[in-house]
Amino acid sequence: MWSTATAHSARRSTLDANGFPVDSNFGDSFMKLSSSPLKITDYLAPIDVMQHANNDNDFGSRGAMRLPDPTTGNGIVRHLAVAAGRVNRIYVVDRDSMDKFSRVLTGTLAGGIWGSPVYFNGAVHYGGLNDNIKAQLVTIAMLAAAASSKSPTTFAYPGTVPAISANGTSSAILWAAENGTTGALHACDQPISPASSITVIRPARATSRGANKFTTPMISRGKADVGATNGVAMFGLRE
Incomplete structure (x- = not known):
């Protein structure tokens, strides 16, 4: 499964060892989800995701x-x-x-x-x-x-x-x-x-x-x- 998401508090400043946001905030991102168990397995955020969020330019x-x-x-x-x-x-x-x-x-x-x-x-x-x-x-x-x-x-x-x-x-x-x-x-x-x-x-x-x-x-x-x-x-x- 996959989806797009929108959240105006999107932050990408801190990533974990796998490249995922440490706070699990995937706002304004492309997401790939597994169904069993339900979790995010991959994602793609625009390189200017913070500008998207600050200017109300929803990616989703x-x-x-x-x-x-x-x-x-x-x-x-x-x-x-x-x-x-x-x-x-x-x-x-x-x-x-x-x-x-x-x-x-x-x-x-x-x-x-x-x-x-x-x-x-x-x-x-x-x-x-x-x-x-x-x-x-x-x-x-x-x-x-x-x-x-x-x-x-x-x-x-x-x-x-x-x-x-x-x-x-x-x-x-x-x-x-x-x-x-x-x-x-x-x-x-x-x-x-x-x-x-x-x-x-x-x-x-x-x-x-x-x-x-x-x-x-x-x-x-x-x-x-x-x-x-x-x-x-x-x-x-x-x-």
């Missing part, structure tokens, strides 16, 4: 995501996970050795992340603050630093939490809820391209229902459900 503002196990060009299988926080960085860690095999991608995102990414068909999709939804390919066990494609829309605070519906690996649609005075549900072809078919739904009752932060659209049985401040907005096919 949204959870980590485990990737399907990719293979390097030398045939080595990697066990990777990704996470991002309130600063525009994406952390890629090897779950087998977090402190030795990790990458930090800086500048890929325009702003911080308040939502988990979604993975589909070899690409990780993040919807950052004041940013487009960006698709980053995973190739030979490496997450690309540059986006291979992006949505035509940028999303204000707090960004967006994308979702994807598909029939297996075909007929895929990328969904995203937009926060604001009047909420909106965005849908576009996936993979995203300049020729993508884009639909933006701004229902007449959206203002009364209220847009909501940190909302992930849920797609099931031909309907899209989006959580609002005072209910659930449900969208279906036109009859």
Whole structure:
């Protein structure tokens, strides 16, 4: 098991012989947990973890995501996970050795992340603050630093939490809820391209229902459900 954690009292000044905090404070860290017994077996903290804590830049503002196990060009299988926080960085860690095999991608995102990414068909999709939804390919066990494609829309605070519906690996649609005075549900072809078919739904009752932060659209049985401040907005096919 593994997780990200946030605690604004994070301290890394004193470590034990194994490199773990002597006070067991793993705030703003990537953690790997064993299940029997439950304990922390490995962790990775940003090098500027104290600055994260002092500036309220949670590393764990949204959870980590485990990737399907990719293979390097030398045939080595990697066990990777990704996470991002309130600063525009994406952390890629090897779950087998977090402190030795990790990458930090800086500048890929325009702003911080308040939502988990979604993975589909070899690409990780993040919807950052004041940013487009960006698709980053995973190739030979490496997450690309540059986006291979992006949505035509940028999303204000707090960004967006994308979702994807598909029939297996075909007929895929990328969904995203937009926060604001009047909420909106965005849908576009996936993979995203300049020729993508884009639909933006701004229902007449959206203002009364209220847009909501940190909302992930849920797609099931031909309907899209989006959580609002005072209910659930449900969208279906036109009859």
